[in-house]
Amino acid sequence: MPELKARKVGPSGIEVAYERFGPPGAPPVLLIMGAGAQMINWPEGFCQALVDRGLHVIRFDTRDAGQSTHFPDAPVPDFAAALAGDLSTASYTLSDLAADAVGLLDALGLDAAHLVGSSMGAMIAQMAAIEHPERVRSLTSMMSTTGEPGVGEADFSVFAELGGPPADREAFVDWQVRALRLAASPGFAFDEVIAAERAGRVFDRGYDALGMQRQGLAVVATGDRTERLRSLRVPTLVMHGDCDIVCDVSGGRATAAAVPGAELVILEGMGHHLPQGLWPELATRIAALVHRVEGGHG
Numbered sequence: 001m002p003e004l005k006a007r008k009v010g011p012s013g014i015e016v017a018y019e020r021f022g023p024p025g026a027p028p029v030l031l032i033m034g035a036g037a038q039m040i041n042w043p044e045g046f047c048q049a050l051v052d053r054g055l056h057v058i059r060f061d062t063r064d065a066g067q068s069t070h071f072p073d074a075p076v077p078d079f080a081a082a083l084a085g086d087l088s089t090a091s092y093t094l095s096d097l098a099a100d101a102v103g104l105l106d107a108l109g110l111d112a113a114h115l116v117g118s119s120m121g122a123m124i125a126q127m128a129a130i131e132h133p134e135r136v137r138s139l140t141s142m143m144s145t146t147g148e149p150g151v152g153e154a155d156f157s158v159f160a161e162l163g164g165p166p167a168d169r170e171a172f173v174d175w176q177v178r179a180l181r182l183a184a185s186p187g188f189a190f191d192e193v194i195a196a197e198r199a200g201r202v203f204d205r206g207y208d209a210l211g212m213q214r215q216g217l218a219v220v221a222t223g224d225r226t227e228r229l230r231s232l233r234v235p236t237l238v239m240h241g242d243c244d245i246v247c248d249v250s251g252g253r254a255t256a257a258a259v260p261g262a263e264l265v266i267l268e269g270m271g272h273h274l275p276q277g278l279w280p281e282l283a284t285r286i287a288a289l290v291h292r293v294e295g296g297h298g
Helices: 042-054 079-083 094-107 118-130 169-183 192-206 211-222 249-258 276-294
Strands: 003-008 014-021 026-030 055-059 115-117 138-140 236-241 262-266
Touching: 003 094, 014 042, 014 094, 014 211, 026 094, 026 118, 042 055, 042 236, 042 276, 079 211, 094 118, 094 138, 094 211, 115 276, 118 138, 138 276, 169 192, 236 249, 236 276, 249 262, 262 276
Parallel strands: 026 055, 026 115, 115 138, 138 236, 236 262
Antiparallel strands: 003 014, 014 055
């Protein structure tokens, strides 16, 4: 499908790049990616697996990623200050990112959709369900957490030797492949060729290191969502890998515990990664939730 662009999206009036897969009359599923990632980090094969299960799939670049609006003139994020309580360098919060997602639904003429988020994208989906419950038919939160201190934390020591992203394309591709391999799923094959090809596309479409930091600071600025998640009455599926070093599996457990009636699925051998070997199971579980809700059995 061709990449499209919606303009004047949401309260911030940003531009959002997106793609659609499958019949428009099928139940709409909005895929939301994580910090620093682009819509192409939802593999085309995974999108097709959802389409094959009777869904209409929309993936998009969040603000500060890919071909959507970037904020180069925003303050340089200061995480140390933010963690000490000074949020003056936070350009936006998860609420703003959730409003962008809902604004995209407006631009596409969709009253509501089933939200599927990965990592920070799941945090955005959670916030959309909290603040715009009438727009969210179901919520699937993958490899994510609640914002509660002490759960869902990363093991940053694994990435200590990576350094920052290089400015040169070839070096960037090598850097991203190494990062992806570290975060990948030990129980499944890691395809370095596909990872390198996608990393090149990420670079070409507009990788923004400071944009990723602005997104990360939005998470810090939003804080703990646990009590607000307890108010949700949306059918919810939580999926998490037991080998996730970027967001510990405790984050998934905490999310499922917070959302009333949530289903928790722990996937053996899965890291912070969508391994091809798990696409059928992930897609089947998501589609089952969607069709159950669409059939009035949520």
